[in-house]
Amino acid sequence: MDIRPEVLEPGEKIMLKLRSLYRRCGYRQYRMSKFDEYDLYARNKSFLVSNRVITFTDAGGRLLALKPDVTMSIVSNFRDEPGVTEKLCYNENVYRASGASGEFREIMQAGLECIGSVDLWAEGEVLMLAVQSLEAIGGRFVLDLSHMGLLPGLLEGLEAPEAEAITRLVTKKSLSGLNDRCQVLTGPAAAIPALVLDYLPLDEALTRLETLPLSGVARSAVSDLRGISDLLGRMGVSPERVKLDLSLVSDSDYYTGLVFKGFVDGAPEAVLSGGRYDGLMRRFDKKANAIGFAVYLDAAVRLERTEAVPDVDDLIIYDEDTDPQLLAEAVTKLRETGRSVRVQQGSAGDLRARRVLRAEKGGGALIETDA
Amino acid sequence: MKQTLNIALPKGRLGETVYELFEAAGWGCPSIREQNRRLIFESPDASVRYFWVKPSDVAIYVERGAADVGVAGRDILIEYAPQVYELLDLGLGRCQMAVAGPKGFRDDRSKTLRVATKFPKIAARHYAGRSRAIDIIQLNGSIELAPILGLSDVIVDIVETGATLRENGLLPLETIAPISARLIANQAAYRFKNQEISALCRQLARRCEETA
Numbered sequence: 172m173d174i175r176p177e178v179l180e181p182g183e184k185i186m187l188k189l190r191s192l193y194r195r196c197g198y199r200q201y202r203m204s205k206f207d208e209y210d211l212y213a214r215n216k217s218f219l220v221s222n223r224v225i226t227f228t229d230a231g232g233r234l235l236a237l238k239p240d241v242t243m244s245i246v247s248n249f250r251d252e253p254g255v256t257e258k259l260c261y262n263e264n265v266y267r268a269s270g271a272s273g274e275f276r277e278i279m280q281a282g283l284e285c286i287g288s289v290d291l292w293a294e295g296e297v298l299m300l301a302v303q304s305l306e307a308i309g310g311r312f313v314l315d316l317s318h319m320g321l322l323p324g325l326l327e328g329l330e331a332p333e334a335e336a337i338t339r340l341v342t343k344k345s346l347s348g349l350n351d352r353c354q355v356l357t358g359p360a361a362a363i364p365a366l367v368l369d370y371l372p373l374d375e376a377l378t379r380l381e382t383l384p385l386s387g388v389a390r391s392a393v394s395d396l397r398g399i400s401d402l403l404g405r406m407g408v409s410p411e412r413v414k415l416d417l418s419l420v421s422d423s424d425y426y427t428g429l430v431f432k433g434f435v436d437g438a439p440e441a442v443l444s445g446g447r448y449d450g451l452m453r454r455f456d457k458k459a460n461a462i463g464f465a466v467y468l469d470a471a472v473r474l475e476r477t478e479a480v481p482d483v484d485d486l487i488i489y490d491e492d493t494d495p496q497l498l499a500e501a502v503t504k505l506r507e508t509g510r511s512v513r514v515q516q517g518s519a520g521d522l523r524a525r526r527v528l529r530a531e532k533g534g535g536a537l538i539e540t541d542a
Numbered sequence: 543m544k545q546t547l548n549i550a551l552p553k554g555r556l557g558e559t560v561y562e563l564f565e566a567a568g569w570g571c572p573s574i575r576e577q578n579r580r581l582i583f584e585s586p587d588a589s590v591r592y593f594w595v596k597p598s599d600v601a602i603y604v605e606r607g608a609a610d611v612g613v614a615g616r617d618i619l620i621e622y623a624p625q626v627y628e629l630l631d632l633g634l635g636r637c638q639m640a641v642a643g644p645k646g647f648r649d650d651r652s653k654t655l656r657v658a659t660k661f662p663k664i665a666a667r668h669y670a671g672r673s674r675a676i677d678i679i680q681l682n683g684s685i686e687l688a689p690i691l692g693l694s695d696v697i698v699d700i701v702e703t704g705a706t707l708r709e710n711g712l713l714p715l716e717t718i719a720p721i722s723a724r725l726i727a728n729q730a731a732y733r734f735k736n737q738e739i740s741a742l743c744r745q746l747a748r749r750c751e752e753t754a
Contacts, residue, residue: 343628344627345629345630346629346630346747347630368743370732414733418627434729438607439606439728439730440625441730
């Protein structure tokens with residue numbers, strides 16, 4: 172079956188590219204139902220992008236929610252099977268309140284999850300797919316990466332309020348504030364302002380970190396990141412495309428290791444977001460570990476150039492003298508050559524056609540016209 | 543290859559002071575001083591483009607990427623919490639977010655406190671956790687009028703010298719937070735125009751230190 176590229180809507184093209192990308196690595200398609208019990212989301216609001224959820228009551232009086240997220244759905248339905256690792260990919264519409272207006276929107280989300288035993292290989296493969304997803308969207312891109320243990324590890328030894336204040340400044344990238352606070356510190360925390368300002372490729376940032384006197388937690392995070400950095404290099408990912416970003420840490424306990432966000436030039440927010448979410452698995456009483464990411468297709472779609480493609484190749488206008496039988500033969504012949512043909516009486520409004528034809532001789536001949 | 547940096551400046555007195563700082567830091571654009579109604583100004587070497595924007599809109603332009611960086615007051619940033627990076631405190635436009643009320647005001651805790659403000663979220667957060675029933679009246683300007691006319695008991699507003707308050711028989715009662723102009727950046731632009739934005743940041747920071 173031939174599908175002409177212009178038939179695909181902007182989001183569909185990317186969606187299909189991503190789907191074939193993930194299937195090439197053996198990920199299987201996950202289909203979810205549209206609603207879940209509201210309770211599921213109420214208990215885990217901080218995992219969601221927005222904590223507002225569309226709810227409704229079903230026939231039995233239960234409070235249900237239109238799904239705001241896919242990962243939670245996958246996790247809650249996952250069955251722990253020792254020794255089994257599941258690799259799932261999806262593209263689904265989710266419903267979230269977004270922006271300052273807080274209006275609910277239907278958002279196209281694609282993504283994948285690797286659940287089960289998650290080792291360096293699995294993590295590397297997921298990150299490689301994240302990079303390739305960004306590539307598929309097109310244009311300049313970057314994948315920013317960090318580890319949940321890294322910033323806390325660098326801040327170890329500081330009083331909690333000080334550590335919190337510095338963490339907040341890091342998430343906002345408040346460089347002057349960070350300089351003021353960290354200049355007076357000894358120990359690895361003093362390196363934080365420079366790491367934020369310099370925005371280095373991952374392997375360079377790690378080299379810098381490896382020269383510091385790190386605590387156990389920080390050292391372990393750096394070592395994990397180093398393993399990933401090397402593996403990605405071997406998988407053919409260009410080092411310039413993967414950078415360290417300390418500001419990616421979140422204050423929830425869902426993410427336990429790697430966290431990452433992908434950006435594409437032209438989209439004002441991250442188009443990809445993911446991490447190692449063993450913490451979320453535990454909240455659902457699952458023993459398996461997990462890593463995955465989501466791609467927000469709405470932002471990506473906005474980047475696609477919409478050329479002024481005609482709506483149809485041929486527009487055929489007929490009148491009341493036309494014999495439909497004769498017309499049918501002529502039109503079928505045209506369509507068999509692969510052309511798209513719209514046939515009607517009267518005007519077609521602002522339809523754009525490559526050719527406009529009139530049915531002459533009662534429908535037996537089609538003559539090109541200007542109008 | 544150097545990219546053009548799009549900068550949103552707040553229209554008004556603060557914006558002009560901010561521009562002078564940018565110019566002194568090496569990011570000038572002479573055509574901006576021309577007397578006309580244009581809103582976009584590009585420097586001759588195309589390294590920077592400035593736009594004049596309503597002060598409360600700067601954060602929206604930056605959040606949505608229409609501007610790469612901008613200057614917005616901390617009051618706007620706290621109230622609307624846009625998803626932007628807050629790179630520098632420029633130290634300009636210093637003032638306080640404060641609760642103010644009529645001279646001799648005594649808070650009667652048995653009654654709901656009526657608070658008039660342009661900043662409902664800041665006001666709500668300030669009184670949250672105090673077990674104090676409050677009624678927030680959102681206004682858009684001349685907030686000082688509210689307690690004088692009995693529309694509200696107090697106001698939550700920006701106080702600079704306090705002259706406007708005094709002239710209207712009002713006093714600052716409590717300080718909520720210090721406010722000043724901040725350099726903010728779009729999250730994606732921070733990554734793709736990182737060299738230009740870091741350079742701007744460094745040069746502005748140096749200039750701020752020199753004049754401090």
